[in-house]
Amino acid sequence: MGRAPCCEKVGLKRGRWTSEEDEILSKYIQANGEGSWRSLPKNAGLLRCGKSCRLRWINYLRTDLKRGNISAEEEDTIVKLHTTYGNRWSMIASHLPGRTDNEIKNYWNSHLSRKMYCFSKISTTTETKTIDLPPPKRKCGRTSRWAMKKNKFYKKQTITNSSTISQPDIKEKLVHDVEVKTTHEQEKEKTTSTYELCDDILGLSELLDDINEVSGALCMENCLLDTCGSATNLSEERETMEENGRAMNDDGDVCINYKQASCEEPESSVNYQGSNNGESGEWNWESVMKFNIEEEEDSCREHKENLLNWLCEDDDWEGDSKMLGEIDSQKQNDLIAWFLS
DNA sequence: AAACGGTTCAACCGCAACGCA
DNA sequence: CTGCGTTGCGGTTGAACCGTT
Numbered sequence: 235m236g237r238a239p240c241c242e243k244v245g246l247k248r249g250r251w252t253s254e255e256d257e258i259l260s261k262y263i264q265a266n267g268e269g270s271w272r273s274l275p276k277n278a279g280l281l282r283c284g285k286s287c288r289l290r291w292i293n294y295l296r297t298d299l300k301r302g303n304i305s306a307e308e309e310d311t312i313v314k315l316h317t318t319y320g321n322r323w324s325m326i327a328s329h330l331p332g333r334t335d336n337e338i339k340n341y342w343n344s345h346l347s348r349k350m351y352c353f354s355k356i357s358t359t360t361e362t363k364t365i366d367l368p369p370p371k372r373k374c375g376r377t378s379r380w381a382m383k384k385n386k387f388y389k390k391q392t393i394t395n396s397s398t399i400s401q402p403d404i405k406e407k408l409v410h411d412v413e414v415k416t417t418h419e420q421e422k423e424k425t426t427s428t429y430e431l432c433d434d435i436l437g438l439s440e441l442l443d444d445i446n447e448v449s450g451a452l453c454m455e456n457c458l459l460d461t462c463g464s465a466t467n468l469s470e471e472r473e474t475m476e477e478n479g480r481a482m483n484d485d486g487d488v489c490i491n492y493k494q495a496s497c498e499e500p501e502s503s504v505n506y507q508g509s510n511n512g513e514s515g516e517w518n519w520e521s522v523m524k525f526n527i528e529e530e531e532d533s534c535r536e537h538k539e540n541l542l543n544w545l546c547e548d549d550d551w552e553g554d555s556k557m558l559g560e561i562d563s564q565k566q567n568d569l570i571a572w573f574l575s
Numbered sequence: 576a577a578a579c580g581g582t583t584c585a586a587c588c589g590c591a592a593c594g595c596a
Numbered sequence: 597c598t599g600c601g602t603t604g605c606g607g608t609t610g611a612a613c614c615g616t617t
Contacts, residue, residue, distance in 0.1 A: 250585070250611080272602070288603080289586065324605060339606070340584050 247281040251290055255280060259287055260295050293336045300332030304341050312338055 247255075262278035268291065270277075271284035280287060304312070308330055315326040323335035323342075330338065 344583055
């Protein structure tokens with residue numbers, strides 16, 4: 235006749251835990267250890283379901299839990315682990331001491347899930363090479379804690395509504411390197427699938443961008459960083475942004491300068507050129523990307539490959555890097571499947 | 576000052592896996 | 597082998613929060 239509920243629901247307290255309840259639970263577990271969750275509330279004198287007690291202990295009261303925001307390093311780890319494990323939050327949490335699966339799941343869902351929407355949007359618009367984003371919603375209400383910390387900084391550069399971002403044919407150029415490596419007939423299939431992969435990589439760059447809480451208009455920014463040979467991971471990028479700053483120039487344009495010194499050409503800074511009414515703008519992609527094939531230098535190509543390699547690293551993260559053209563089709567399919575999932 | 580509404584996160588729910596009798 | 601109890605996990609919910617209007 236079905237399974238009996240884990241506990242009698244009638245008469246049990248639900249909702250937020252009070253500090254008194256926390257204290258009772260903590261003291262009981264410290265005295266008697268974890269386990270026997272079903273009998274725990276009765277023994278401890280709590281009007282809670284055993285399941286609820288377990289959850290409260292694991293996610294909140296445990297002494298070995300880290301408090302505070304997810305650090306940039308942890309964020310990097312989460313992103314990487316998620317590419318390997320997917321939504322296996324407990325598995326991911328096991329790699330992050332002091333973090334719970336619930337915490338990581340929440341972090342992922344609140345910070346990253348909506349990025350997947352942006353990603354899919356980009357993926358479906360690459361044919362026109364122009365990304366028409368909906369008018370960015372004003373960030374109402376409570377902002378993320380990380381964003382709140384940055385609030386002062388962000389107020390400097392309010393990018394307003396109805397941004398239309400003209401994107402040069404980055405995908406074509408990104409793919410070019412691979413195409414020149416391949417012979418026509420023999421590798422045609424590989425090139426095709428590579429092309430699809432690059433679609434997704436463009437989308438992922440949006441995801442990476444949003445991880446850094448940057449305006450959605452900066453969709454290729456992180457990709458570009460690598461092509462410039464500057465920041466190499468998310469945390470470094472974040473620090474880089476803080477160090478170099480972003481500010482409006484006298485004309486009200488937002489100028490973003492990423493480690494110009496480390497880029498070969500000062501023009502490689504990103505310029506957001508606001509329109510006259512300040513409600514739309516266009517990214518000067520060409521000034522950023524040295525994607526002119528004739529001028530392309532080995533170093534730039536190497537950085538692009540590095541980005542791709544990051545995406546294609548083996549699960550142990552230390553496996554031999556593979557050039558894009560060498561990614562086997564199965565791995566490409568896996569990546570694409572995951573990106574689109 | 577109040578209302579609104581997006582975001583966060585603690586807590587809940589259902590299911591599956593596992594262990595044991 | 598089967599059935600039951602327990603535990604763990606991932607998805608979902610909704611109250612609280614708080615910046616904006």
